[in-house]
Amino acid sequence: MNIHICTDHGLIPPYAVMLLLSLAAGLGVQFVLNRRDGIKQNIAAYGILLAPPMIGFFALLHTQIASGGKALGLSSIGGAVGMYASALTMAAISRRRESIGIMLRSCTLSLPIMYSISKIGCLMGGCCRGVDYSGVMCVEYSGERMGHLSAFPVQIAESAAFLVIFIIGMIMYARGRKNAAVAVIFLMSAAAKFALDFLRASHAGKMVSPNQLLCAAAVAVFIAVMAVQTHRKHSISERAYN
Amino acid sequence: MRVDYYDILNCSYDVYCGRPALFAPEGVPEDILARYGFARLYDGRFMYYLDQMEYYHIASCGSTDRVVFDQSTHDKIVQYYWSQYAPAPPVNRSNGGTVMCIISLILLVVSPFLLFKLPTLGMLGWIASLVLMIVVRATYPKNVFGLVLMILHIVAVAVILISALLVMAACYDIMRQCSNL
Numbered sequence: 056m057n058i059h060i061c062t063d064h065g066l067i068p069p070y071a072v073m074l075l076l077s078l079a080a081g082l083g084v085q086f087v088l089n090r091r092d093g094i095k096q097n098i099a100a101y102g103i104l105l106a107p108p109m110i111g112f113f114a115l116l117h118t119q120i121a122s123g124g125k126a127l128g129l130s131s132i133g134g135a136v137g138m139y140a141s142a143l144t145m146a147a148i149s150r151r152r153e154s155i156g157i158m159l160r161s162c163t164l165s166l167p168i169m170y171s172i173s174k175i176g177c178l179m180g181g182c183c184r185g186v187d188y189s190g191v192m193c194v195e196y197s198g199e200r201m202g203h204l205s206a207f208p209v210q211i212a213e214s215a216a217f218l219v220i221f222i223i224g225m226i227m228y229a230r231g232r233k234n235a236a237v238a239v240i241f242l243m244s245a246a247a248k249f250a251l252d253f254l255r256a257s258h259a260g261k262m263v264s265p266n267q268l269l270c271a272a273a274v275a276v277f278i279a280v281m282a283v284q285t286h287r288k289h290s291i292s293e294r295a296y297n
Numbered sequence: 298m299r300v301d302y303y304d305i306l307n308c309s310y311d312v313y314c315g316r317p318a319l320f321a322p323e324g325v326p327e328d329i330l331a332r333y334g335f336a337r338l339y340d341g342r343f344m345y346y347l348d349q350m351e352y353y354h355i356a357s358c359g360s361t362d363r364v365v366f367d368q369s370t371h372d373k374i375v376q377y378y379w380s381q382y383a384p385a386p387p388v389n390r391s392n393g394g395t396v397m398c399i400i401s402l403i404l405l406v407v408s409p410f411l412l413f414k415l416p417t418l419g420m421l422g423w424i425a426s427l428v429l430m431i432v433v434r435a436t437y438p439k440n441v442f443g444l445v446l447m448i449l450h451i452v453a454v455a456v457i458l459i460s461a462l463l464v465m466a467a468c469y470d471i472m473r474q475c476s477n478l
Contacts, residue, residue, distance in 0.1 A: 063473075064469070066466040066469075066470065067462070068462075068465050068466060071461070071462050071465055075458070097434065097435065097438070098435060101431040101435065104427065104431070104447075104450065104451065104454065105424075105427055105428065105431060107454060107458070108420070108423060108424050108427060108454070109424060111420075112420045112421070112424060115420075116417065145431075148428075148431055148432055148435050149435065199473065200472075
């Protein structure tokens, strides 16, 4: 059973529509989580206004830097950086110390659903495609732009993996394990992105892609931050005990 | 010192357990004592701890041998302490932020022109303009200039998103027409 996708489309490109949908879903989830955790309504709403330009800016900037200024496109890792930058900016504007943690948490929890939906756009648009593959469940592209080729359905795998990660994170959040949900989502997302990048056509001929290096760096930074936080909490409780 | 505490006359003033207190005279009905917050001690006397304002009133009366607490005294005390410890009047949050609004507007107008020459700087300018507008809206919510800027930004975001869709559609259409030639 193969999947046939014709990349010829009408005037409205499905890739752009799915990107907008992913933006709406991600920002909606972020707004709801921010409100549930006590962020003021106006701050949460202004965050929705600030996030799209920041996501667009960092998504374009990352592609520009990664390609040495030769390519123009949207990068998911750049978009994630934009989301975090917008969350940090809004936390600074709100002038409440606890807002930083809440906003970064909401941002991390909403990223997998954004990525999951945007990958369906990639599948329909024919970008970020998988390695050449013509076995079971392969994606058969056709159309003027793509020509005829068969590829591994890496976008479907990514979309499904990140949807599962999002659901796991939301279940943990709903059960009150909020910080654990952040750690699980962040580490699982980085691991999934790292692993599935091997199946992309853009990875062919490379030992490790720049995206994988960024994922590894993000995990290293996250673990370092968690270690520092744990050490600080431990020393505070020790001082209180003594 | 004798104190007339509302309906309870000739109370004696003393310190009990380190705090200033009034002791009711004998013969006052218990329901009246209960109404004014007097409590019975182990030795049978009725005692009432003075609050800070009442204590300062007694202290301010100095060496007089009789202090009266009634409604007018209560009003005077409350008025005095309200004037001393009243919270600061609310800050007028409609005047500030105009300079930030002007900078934000300039950046909003200039950044589209920069996009053609220096796209990174143009986008950064737009984001800076947006951040300044949000700072104004969060800090000075009644600033009308900030409100107008916010509407302008919302319209700008909507126009850019729709334009991006239209440009993508137009590019695709042109490419398709070219491939048919």
